[in-house]
Amino acid sequence: MKILIKNATIVNADNIFEADILTANTRIVKVAKDITPPEPVDEVIDAKGKHVFPGFIDLHTHLRTPGREDEEDFLTGSQAAAAGGFTKIFCMPNTLPSIDNEGLAKWIFEESQKIGIVDIYPVGAITKNREGKELTEFGALRRVGCLSVSDDGVSLPDSLILRRALEYAKMIDILVVEHCEDLRLANKGAMRESFISSKYGVSAIPDIAESLIVARNIEMAKYLNTRIHLAHISTAKSVEFVKRAKNEGVKVTAETCPHYFMLTVDDIEENSFDARFKVNPPLGEKKDVEKIREALRDGVIDCIATDHAPHSHAEKELPFEDAPFGLIGLEFAFSLTYTHLVKAGILDLKEIANKLSANPAKIVGLSHCGVIQEGFIADIVIADLNRQWIIQEDKIRSKSKNTPFIGYQLYGVVEKTIHKGKIVFNEL
Amino acid sequence: MEQWTKKHILGIKDLSRDEIETVFNLAASFKEISQREVKKVPALRGKTVLNLFFENSTRTRTSFELAAKRLSGDVVNFSVSTSSLAKEESIIDTIKNLETYHPDIMIIRIESSTSLHTLTKYTQASIVNAGDGRNEHPTQALLDMFTVKEVRGNVENLNVLIVGDIMHSRVARSNIFGFQRFGGKVTVCGPSTLIPYEFQNLGVKISYDFDKAIEDADVVIMLRIQKERQTSCFFPTMREYLDRFALTPERLRRAKKDVIIMHPGPINWDIEISSSLKEQVHPLILKQAENGLAVRMAVLYLVGTQKRELVEVE
Ligand SMILES: [Zn+2]
Ligand SMILES: [Zn+2]
Numbered sequence: 220m221k222i223l224i225k226n227a228t229i230v231n232a233d234n235i236f237e238a239d240i241l242t243a244n245t246r247i248v249k250v251a252k253d254i255t256p257p258e259p260v261d262e263v264i265d266a267k268g269k270h271v272f273p274g275f276i277d278l279h280t281h282l283r284t285p286g287r288e289d290e291e292d293f294l295t296g297s298q299a300a301a302a303g304g305f306t307k308i309f310c311m312p313n314t315l316p317s318i319d320n321e322g323l324a325k326w327i328f329e330e331s332q333k334i335g336i337v338d339i340y341p342v343g344a345i346t347k348n349r350e351g352k353e354l355t356e357f358g359a360l361r362r363v364g365c366l367s368v369s370d371d372g373v374s375l376p377d378s379l380i381l382r383r384a385l386e387y388a389k390m391i392d393i394l395v396v397e398h399c400e401d402l403r404l405a406n407k408g409a410m411r412e413s414f415i416s417s418k419y420g421v422s423a424i425p426d427i428a429e430s431l432i433v434a435r436n437i438e439m440a441k442y443l444n445t446r447i448h449l450a451h452i453s454t455a456k457s458v459e460f461v462k463r464a465k466n467e468g469v470k471v472t473a474e475t476c477p478h479y480f481m482l483t484v485d486d487i488e489e490n491s492f493d494a495r496f497k498v499n500p501p502l503g504e505k506k507d508v509e510k511i512r513e514a515l516r517d518g519v520i521d522c523i524a525t526d527h528a529p530h531s532h533a534e535k536e537l538p539f540e541d542a543p544f545g546l547i548g549l550e551f552a553f554s555l556t557y558t559h560l561v562k563a564g565i566l567d568l569k570e571i572a573n574k575l576s577a578n579p580a581k582i583v584g585l586s587h588c589g590v591i592q593e594g595f596i597a598d599i600v601i602a603d604l605n606r607q608w609i610i611q612e613d614k615i616r617s618k619s620k621n622t623p624f625i626g627y628q629l630y631g632v633v634e635k636t637i638h639k640g641k642i643v644f645n646e647l
Numbered sequence: 648m649e650q651w652t653k654k655h656i657l658g659i660k661d662l663s664r665d666e667i668e669t670v671f672n673l674a675a676s677f678k679e680i681s682q683r684e685v686k687k688v689p690a691l692r693g694k695t696v697l698n699l700f701f702e703n704s705t706r707t708r709t710s711f712e713l714a715a716k717r718l719s720g721d722v723v724n725f726s727v728s729t730s731s732l733a734k735e736e737s738i739i740d741t742i743k744n745l746e747t748y749h750p751d752i753m754i755i756r757i758e759s760s761t762s763l764h765t766l767t768k769y770t771q772a773s774i775v776n777a778g779d780g781r782n783e784h785p786t787q788a789l790l791d792m793f794t795v796k797e798v799r800g801n802v803e804n805l806n807v808l809i810v811g812d813i814m815h816s817r818v819a820r821s822n823i824f825g826f827q828r829f830g831g832k833v834t835v836c837g838p839s840t841l842i843p844y845e846f847q848n849l850g851v852k853i854s855y856d857f858d859k860a861i862e863d864a865d866v867v868i869m870l871r872i873q874k875e876r877q878t879s880c881f882f883p884t885m886r887e888y889l890d891r892f893a894l895t896p897e898r899l900r901r902a903k904k905d906v907i908i909m910h911p912g913p914i915n916w917d918i919e920i921s922s923s924l925k926e927q928v929h930p931l932i933l934k935q936a937e938n939g940l941a942v943r944m945a946v947l948y949l950v951g952t953q954k955r956e957l958v959e960v961e
Contacts, residue, residue: 264804354883358890383840383880390839390855 220244220640221260224599227271229591232573241596242269245639250593251422260326262642264635266601273571274598274638275553276579278367278396278451278474279524281545282308283338285323286315288310293327293620295335296549299527299617301644303550304633306337308527308589312344313372319344320387322360324629328364340583342396343368345384350378357391360451366583369396371450374432376402378439385445397450398496399432399457400424400500409540413484413500419492421540426507429500431454436594437464437471442586446470448582451526453479453500455510464633472582474524477548478502480511482623494542495623498528512565515574522578525552526544542644545618551610551624553602557631578608597640602623607630651949655774657763658783659824667828670803671793673945674938681717681941691720691848691951692753701738701757701779706912706936707786711754711910714943720752720951737760742769754953755779760817773950781815785803787911790942794828794935795866798907804830804861811919812881813842816913822868823851829956836860837870837892840881857892861902869894869910869919885918894920899927899942909935 224240229250239254240247277300283291300308310327312318324341331339331627343360347353349370358369369387375381382398388395405424410416412423433449437460440447452458452473464471478498480530483505487496496502514520528545535542553575560566566574572590580589587595610627612620636644652895678800680686683738696715700708708724715722725745737759750772755763760780767774778784796802807826813835823833827850834852835842842853852880854860861867872888882888894908908920908928916922 337801352880356883356887358883358887380880386840387838387882 221256221335222262222264222597222637222640222642223260224255224264224266224601227266227269227601230568230572231272231273231590231592232569232577234315234377235569236439239385240591240599242599242640245597247591247593247595247599249275250591258269264601265357268603269601269634270568270604271591272304272600272602273305273379273589273598274596274636275574275575276585276589277305277308277527277549278448278477278522278579278582279523280308280310280370280527280549281313282310283313283529289618290531293330293339294334294336295618297331297334297339299547299549299615301636302616302633303470304553304600304602304636304639305549306583306600306636307340308337308549309340309367309583311342311369311371313349315350318342319347319349320535321356321363324364324365325601327402333489337638340367341365342371345375345395346380347371348522349373351380354387356386356394359460360462361391361393364395367394367448368398368399370449371396371398372402373402374398378435379407381436381439387441389443389445394446394448396450397432397436398450399429399452401428404431406426408501409488409497411484411503413504415484416487417521419458420577424430424501426456427488428453428456428462433457433460437461437469440471441467441469441509444470446472449473451476451479451500451524452514452520453503453507453511455503455507458510458514458519462514463636465519472521473519473521474522475511475515476524476526477552478546478623480508480557481555483508486623490623492539492585493623494537494539495546495621496542497542498526498546499544512560515560515570516565521582523547523552523556523574524579527617529617530621531619535621545620545621547615547619550616551622551629552629553633554608554629555627557597557604558629562630567599572616583589597637599637600633601635601637603632603634604630606630609631624627649827649858654950655767656785656946656950657774657776659785659788660783660911661830662785662828664828664909667789667792667825667844669950670789670815670942670945673794673795673948674941676803677717677944677948678938678941686717687718688717690948691715691718691751693749694720694951695744696720696722696752696754696947696951697750697772698722698724698754698935700755701709701728702757702778703728704756705779707756710939711777711828711943711947712884712942714947715752718947718951730834739766739769746772752947778841781817781820783814784817784911785821786939786943786946787818787826788825789946790935791822791868791909791911791956793942794909794931794938797888797938798931799826799865799905802826802829805866807831807833808836808860808864809833809867809868809870810836810839810857810894811872813837813846813870814877815841815873816870818868818870823849825871826866832866833862833959838882838888858898858901861898861906862955864906865892866907866934867902869908871911871913871915873918889918893918894924896923898957899924907931912936946957
């Protein structure tokens with residue numbers, strides 16, 4: 220398959236320029252002005268007035284498969300991803316059973332190939348059954364293609380296991396992704412400990428439940444001289460630790476999610492404790508949102524992930540304190556980022572390609588991805604930044620509809636997503 | 648032969664190259680004696696040798712016992728597990744107690760890595776380290792080097808690769824110091840969780856890639872791996888350990904033709920070394936055991952006779 224994209228405004232992490240793009244099979248073969256292909260192509264796309272980004276990469280997705288296919292499966296997850304401009308997504312291992320062996324990981328790679336919409340990379344568990352006790356076979360996981368491991372949902376409860384995991388991962392060359400939460404301190408809270416939680420008497424999680432573990436993880440990575448990736452950073456205090464660590468040269472990388480640069484505890488109160496606003500880590504205060512935005516701008520936070528966490532309607536109908544944590548995000552991350560960070564003047568447009576494509580690729584070690592460049596994988600998103608759209612529940616492609624952003628009017632419409640040289644999403 | 652001045656043999660760290668060579672020369676003579684019909688020499692006649700094993704090791708204890716007997720020493724074995732001697736204090740009490748018999752040499756195997764220096768204060772005897780915790784196992788390194796010297800004709804400037812659980816290994820530490828005395832370049836290879844980062848500062852190279860590391864090696868020392876290392880999370884499974892760090896025929900094919908494969912024993916076949924390599928590697932590993940006797944005779948001879956002029960062995 221050959222695709223020629225004409226008159227594109229290409230947005231890469233380091234520059235924006237006008238050019239045509241020619242793909243052949245799975246690769247970008249040419250990026251230049253006025254390409255006249257030597258032989259006929261299968262598809263010509265006129266991208267005049269559109270912006271063309273490298274395919275987005277989500278380091279943090281939950282696809283609920285195996286175990287909760289009623290909430291999401293590989294097909295609906297892939298469709299939602301492609302609709303949001305994502306071409307590579309990393310699914311977390313808190314499934315039933317958990318992805319803690321290479322057999323299951325291999326099966327996910329194979330299913331993902333069969334569906335062929337996006338690449339699904341299983342994230343292996345760090346410990347068997349995510350129990351925090353015994354390491355999984357990082358070597359075997361790496362061999363079938365896993366690039367990262369995580370016990371997401373929980374932090375490693377034992378610092379000695381964390382040490383062993385980081386040391387062992389260094390040898391295998393696999394990325395350790397830590398969900399940062401002091402579980403004892405979080406004490407089954409439902410929202411951020413704050414004026415509002417106190418006012419309504421809601422069991423709550425203090426912000427230091429995150430930053431304590433952030434600090435521990437950073438100290439450990441520094442001591443062992445290993446890399447570590449911190450999932451869904453949500454508090455101002457965590458940002459301070461990451462910033463200091465980066466200045467000291469610690470090999471730490473961090474992600475945040477759109478809801479952490481968008482929403483606060485006030486939104487929970489304003490929406491009468493609607494469980495769609497319940498997420499872990501919990502929504503913070505205004506100062507946290509400001510700090511997260513600043514950290515994205517300054518590069519303290521490297522990338523934006525979705526932490527796409529589908530939950531059934533019934534589960535999210537439960538009272539706030541009983542409902543599960545999590546919200547979906549694959550279809551909205553790009554438009555939320557564009558509207559609320561780029562159009563709001565906080566991030567440069569190039570930063571979209573940096574935070575959603577180039578940096579995630581770099582962090583996890585995906586080669587030839589995340590940049591529109593000759594020889595790279597033909598993962599391409601064509602978007603119209605001038606068009607607006609409204610998030611409507613009945614238009615959501617994900618099997619679960621739990622998002623707090625219903626009704627939001629956003630700029631930036633993903634019109635086409637090309638994955639490995641194939642059009643996998645077409646809005647029109 | 649030069650005058651031997653070391654009272655104790657606590658570790659290879661403390662031995663000079665000349666001293667190690669003295670051991671080798673003497674061991675070579677003793678090895679020759681072991682092939683005679685009458686295997687005894689009177690060097691330690693009238694001397695009392697205590698073989699104190701606070702940790703189980705039939706092989707090393709037997710080797711030392713036999714070495715002392717071949718030198719005509721009076722050997723007493725004293726094996727007691729540290730569990731019945733709860734604290735180090737009671738080890739000191741034991742040493743004080745045994746000191747009343749005026750022993751000349753105490754051969755000690757002990758679980759603690761830091762006790763031997765302390766114990767020297769409580770006895771007039773020479774202490775020979777038969778393995779102290781993770782610290783050193785000097786006679787093992789001496790016999791390893793002696794074996795290499797015998798097989799290759801030299802022990803100088805070799806590339807030595809030590810594979811396995813480096814962190815917990817006294818054999819690794821003693822061999823590092825030993826081969827380095829002779830200009831050797833030592834590489835340690837094993838799971839990243841079992842190699843202390845600080846080993847770089849010992850001047851050794853750290854590798855996690857056995858396939859690659861074996862290519863330049865003149866000598867490969869395979870260490871014993873303990874099952875408990877897996878249960879305490881140093882690596883996920885034995886399967887994954889073997890996949891990376893077992894000596895297999897495929898790996899051995901990557902090595903130099905004249906590579907020397909050693910193992911301190913006892914070997915877990917199909918764990919550290921594939922049993923299909925048995926015929927190829929076992930004879931040399933048995934030779935190590937044989938040389939162990941000669942080296943231990945040399946060591947006992949040197950510390951047991953240091954107060955008088957060294958006499959020719961024959
Ligand atoms: Zn998480
Ligand atoms: Zn998550």
